[in-house]
Amino acid sequence: MVIDNVLTSVRAHLVESFGGPEPSAASVTFLGLEPLEVLRFPADSEDVVRYATLGCSRHPMADPSDLVADPVRGPRAELVLTLRGGLDVASGVHRSLAILAAAPAVEGVVLAVDGLLDLGEPLWKGAPFTAILLGDSGVEPLSLPEPADPVQFLDAVPITGTEAAWVRLRGAAALRDAWAEAGIDVRDPRRGQASL
Template identity: 65%
Template structure:
């Protein structure tokens, strides 16, 4: 089995199933031109009130800085994205495809996914949503260690944010926005939440 593709994805999937405690997620597969397929696994609420949407395929290869002349096929950060939210009416193919687009940014745009990274979508995350960007953070799923010399796979939390909140991140930083959410008592896992007043 090819370690840099099939075995990594199999390990990630097993790790996710064990961490989330659900053996039967609903898969949604997307293929972008020139790229291998990406899946978004939907874990509907079982142990709590939240649905979990997790990408599978981003970690197939390590992410690399586009300025590097030669990309390392083994070493380098790897990541998958997870969005945790209450169930809402906008869960459809367009929403799942937008999550897959975010996971494809390392391959398409040379972006290295990491904590505190702001990603602009240029459109609502789902139909009618006020959220046109996302902020990445550390999720509660532990890193998956891979055999040496590969780096572990990180699981990054995806928090939908408004254009105003995105501007706040650019001006003040990600932690300042999180502090503002805490002070305002805003639940970022509520898809109907209002934007924080900045």
């Protein structure tokens, strides 16, 4: 299967899933890696902006302990970040998302629901969030020609350092329970953290 066809299909799938105008795109290049793009879908009627990575699914993710990586089989994923408040609420977030989406290629991380990725610095200028918790984005997986695995679209929820520590200690479900109990909208970039 031609690699470019995967990314073309992923992009078309995201555009169909989110609807609305065509997204803008920012390309981020890392030394020794193929470029990653971050698509920015304009605010919808609820003032929700979506950012989606494009390039993480180019190759299947593999456990770094595997002696030989399978070039076709294996999980594939892209990250989707959803925020309220218009287009300018998260200046610079595209670079952070690209860094996190490069983790499988750089660190051998396999992205999956309940996974935690810690950037160690603000996800965007002035943000209190330094990590993301992965969840189900609601975007249907994209089937690829056999024998390739489908592309999963993982919700990238921004979390604070304290919340990341809570996930490590208690698990992702406990943090989600705390958010639900406190009525926290995790799409609000100005939200407070859960009382843990």
